[in-house]
Amino acid sequence: MIPKPYLMFMGRESVLRSAKTALGIRDWAPQDCVAQWRLGAEAIDLGLAEMRPRAAREAGARAMVLGIAPVGGALPEEWIAPILEAMEAGLDIVSGLHARLTDVPAIAEAAQRLGRTLHEVRHPRRPFPIATGHRRPGKRLLTVGTDCALGKKYTSLAIAREMRSRGIDADFRATGQTGIMIAGDGIAMDAVVSDFIAGAAETLSPAAHPDHWDVIEGQGAILHPSFAGVTLGLLHGSQPDVLILCHDPSRSAIASTPGFPFRSLGETRDLYLSLARLTNPQVRFAGIALNTSSLGEADARALAAALEASEGLPVFDPLRFGIAAAVDAVLA
Amino acid sequence: MIPKPYLMFMGRESVLRSAKTALGIRDWAPQDCVAQWRLGAEAIDLGLAEMRPRAAREAGARAMVLGIAPVGGALPEEWIAPILEAMEAGLDIVSGLHARLTDVPAIAEAAQRLGRTLHEVRHPRRPFPIATGHRRPGKRLLTVGTDCALGKKYTSLAIAREMRSRGIDADFRATGQTGIMIAGDGIAMDAVVSDFIAGAAETLSPAAHPDHWDVIEGQGAILHPSFAGVTLGLLHGSQPDVLILCHDPSRSAIASTPGFPFRSLGETRDLYLSLARLTNPQVRFAGIALNTSSLGEADARALAAALEASEGLPVFDPLRFGIAAAVDAVLA
Numbered sequence A, B: 001m002i003p004k005p006y007l008m009f010m011g012r013e014s015v016l017r018s019a020k021t022a023l024g025i026r027d028w029a030p031q032d033c034v035a036q037w038r039l040g041a042e043a044i045d046l047g048l049a050e051m052r053p054r055a056a057r058e059a060g061a062r063a064m065v066l067g068i069a070p071v072g073g074a075l076p077e078e079w080i081a082p083i084l085e086a087m088e089a090g091l092d093i094v095s096g097l098h099a100r101l102t103d104v105p106a107i108a109e110a111a112q113r114l115g116r117t118l119h120e121v122r123h124p125r126r127p128f129p130i131a132t133g134h135r136r137p138g139k140r141l142l143t144v145g146t147d148c149a150l151g152k153k154y155t156s157l158a159i160a161r162e163m164r165s166r167g168i169d170a171d172f173r174a175t176g177q178t179g180i181m182i183a184g185d186g187i188a189m190d191a192v193v194s195d196f197i198a199g200a201a202e203t204l205s206p207a208a209h210p211d212h213w214d215v216i217e218g219q220g221a222i223l224h225p226s227f228a229g230v231t232l233g234l235l236h237g238s239q240p241d242v243l244i245l246c247h248d249p250s251r252s253a254i255a256s257t258p259g260f261p262f263r264s265l266g267e268t269r270d271l272y273l274s275l276a277r278l279t280n281p282q283v284r285f286a287g288i289a290l291n292t293s294s295l296g297e298a299d300a301r302a303l304a305a306a307l308e309a310s311e312g313l314p315v316f317d318p319l320r321f322g323i324a325a326a327v328d329a330v331l332a
Helices: A016-028 A053-058 A076-087 A105-114 A152-165 A177-183 A196-206 A229-237 A265-276 A296-313 A324-331 B018-027 B055-059 B077-088 B105-114 B153-167 B177-183 B195-203 B228-238 B265-276 B297-311 B324-331
Strands: A006-011 A034-040 A065-067 A093-094 A117-121 A139-145 A168-174 A214-216 A242-249 A282-290 B008-013 B032-036 B064-067 B092-095 B119-122 B139-145 B170-173 B213-216 B243-247 B286-290
Touching: A006 A016, A006 A076, A016 A152, A016 A177, A016 A324, A034 A053, A053 A076, A065 A076, A076 A093, A076 A105, A076 A117, A105 A117, A105 A168, A105 B286, A139 A177, A139 A265, A152 A177, A152 A214, A152 A242, A152 A296, A152 A324, A196 A214, A196 A229, A196 B092, A196 B195, A196 B228, A214 A229, A214 A265, A214 A324, A229 A265, A229 A324, A229 B195, A229 B228, A242 B265, A265 A282, A265 A296, A282 A324, A296 B213, A296 B265, A296 B324, B008 B018, B008 B055, B018 B064, B018 B153, B055 B077, B055 B213, B064 B077, B139 B170, B139 B228, B153 B170, B153 B177, B153 B213, B153 B243, B170 B177, B170 B243, B195 B213, B195 B228, B228 B265, B243 B265, B243 B324, B265 B286, B265 B297, B286 B297, B286 B324
Parallel strands: A006 A034, A006 A065, A065 A093, A093 A117, A139 A214, A139 A242, A168 A214, A242 A282, B008 B032, B008 B064, B064 B092, B092 B119, B139 B213, B139 B243, B170 B213, B243 B286
Antiparallel strands: none
16 A cells, blocks of 8 residues: 555646656645645646645655656656655655666665655566456446547546445546555556456456446457457456446547557447456446547537447546446446 | 577486477577586586587677576576686677576676677667658568467477478567577567567567568467567567468467367457558568377377368468468468
8 A cells, every 4th residue: 555645746748648647646635745846837736735744744745746757667767766855754755657766776775765655566576377367246347448548547536436425335446647646556557467367456456345346447459459458358357247348439449559540339348248248248338438628518428429329328428427327327 | 680690508408398489499500509508417418519608609699598497586696606617718698588588697707708799689678769650661461379389389490491492581570588509589578668668679670671581480479468468569579471370279278277268269369450451551461380199190180180171261380281372372
C-alpha cells in the first residue's frame, strides 16, 4: 500500500496531457491531495495549497507523487534535489516513470539511509503466480474497450463510487499507474512479465465475500495490435461476471496505430464474451460507457438513446450523465 | 547470438523430463553438441563424448549449456564451481534458468574478469518496441495449439528443416528457451514484459525477402487460462500468413489446470483465425500437427486419416510420418 495523503510534485509541466496522472488523482482522490509543489509559475495549477515538503509533512502528507510524465520518460536532473528534499522531510516517493528511481545513486542511497520507500508503480517488486483459472468467490466487473485511453479507468471509478454510495461493498482495482496512485494499491498490468499476466490479475482481485464487488480497471483492447495480449490476460485472470464496454464515438479506428478500423460494437462484444467465457461461463455485458467529450450535450444524449435502442444495453457517459441505470443492470 | 558449438552440462540429472532442453538440443542440433559433462554416473547420457571444459574448448566448444532444469528452479550450489571452470576454460555460459546467474557474485565477477558472456535466455536484455501492427514483407508461419507442451517447437523445427531441404529460404524463429539454444538466437516470449509481447514478436521475425519464410515457434494456447495473453501477443506480432494447429489426441482438456476442456478443433481454429486476422487478414490454416506419441502406429495413421477427412486439412505427426503434404499446403 502507498501511504497517503500526497504532496503533488508538478515540476515545470505546462502540458495538460503530460499531467494526466496528477489530474486523475485530484479528480478522484481530492481528499488524498494535501498540497502541490511547482518548480515554476508555468507549471499546471491543481488548485491546491503550495507547499514545500516540510510544510506538507506537517500538514499530514505521507508521500510525494511525481504526477507528471517527463518528455522521453527519463528522470529530469532537476527533479533529483526535490526528491531528496521530500525524503529528508519524511515523505515516501511515488513514481509512475519508466525510469527507475533506484538507478539514481543519490536517491537510492537517501531512501536506504532515511528508511523511505520508493513506490515505483511501473516496476512491481512482488512476484506473481502462474494463473490457476480456478473460480474464486466474490463478484467482479471489468471494463473493456474498443481502444486504449477512452475512459476505462474513469468508468471503473465511477461505478465503484456509485456502488459504495448505495451501500454495496465494492473496491476499485487499479491496473495502471494513475489508478494505482488513486487507490493507493494495485498492479500495473503492462509492467508484469507476460507469463504472469493472468496470475497477476488473479492476485489483484482475490477471493472475497460472495456479495463483494471488485470493479477492475481494464487495459488495452482486444482488437489493438500492440496490447491485446495484456487485455486477454487481464480478462482471463479477472474472471469477470460483468463487462462494461467503453467506447469513444468520435473514433472509428485504433487511435495510436493507423490501419485498424473498429469492428461493430456487437462484434466486439461477442469477441470479448467468447474469450471471457473460458474462465467464467456466466459472463455478460451490463452496459456501454461512452466517452462523449467530443459531442455537445444534445448530440451526446441522442447518441446514447440511439445506442440503447440498437444494442439493448444501458448506455451512459460516466463523466456526463447518470450511471444509475448501468449499475442497476450490473446488479440485476 | 549464442556462440556454438556447445559443451552440454548435465549435472546429476537422471529424470528425462528435467533434461528436455538438453535432449531437444541433441535431437535438433547434434552438429552443435561437442561433448557432455556429467557430475555423476546417474546423470542422463546424451551419447556424447565426456569432456571437462578445457578439453571441450580444445575440441571447438564455445559455450557450456546448462541443459537441465534443477528442482525448484534455483541454481544448485554444486553447479557454481563447474560454471567457473567453464568460464576459465574460455566458454560462455548458456542458461534457461529462472534464477539469474548474475545474482551469484562469484559467477558475475568471473564473467566480468574473463570477458565471458552469460546468455540467460529467460532474461532478455534488449529492450523491445511497442508493436506497430504494420505489415512487413516476407512470409510467416506460426504454430499454435490446443494446449502447451504438445509439439509446437518440434513441428516448427521439422517444417523449417523440410523447407530448407527443398531449397526454400527459411528460418526457425525460437520463442522458448530450448528453441533459442537450438537456434542460437530468439526471444523467450514468456519473459517479455507484457506491454511489449507483440512488439517482441515483430522484432523476432523482421522484414525479409518476399519469398523468405519465418517458421515461428508458438507458445501457450488461446484457450489456456494461464498463458493465452502470451499466445495472443505472439499471434498479433507474428502476423502469420499460415497457421499450423498442434494437438495431442490423448488430451481432451488443458493438462496443467483442471476444468478447461478443449473446444472442437474447428472452433479452436475459428478462434485463432478471428484473432489473427487483425494483423493479417489473409491468414489461413495449412495443416494439423498431431502428437501421436500415445498411440500405436496403426491407430496413429487411422486417426490422421480420419481427421484429414473431417477437418479438410493435411494431418501429420512431425516425429512419426511425413510432413511433405503439410509443407505442400503451406506453400500452396
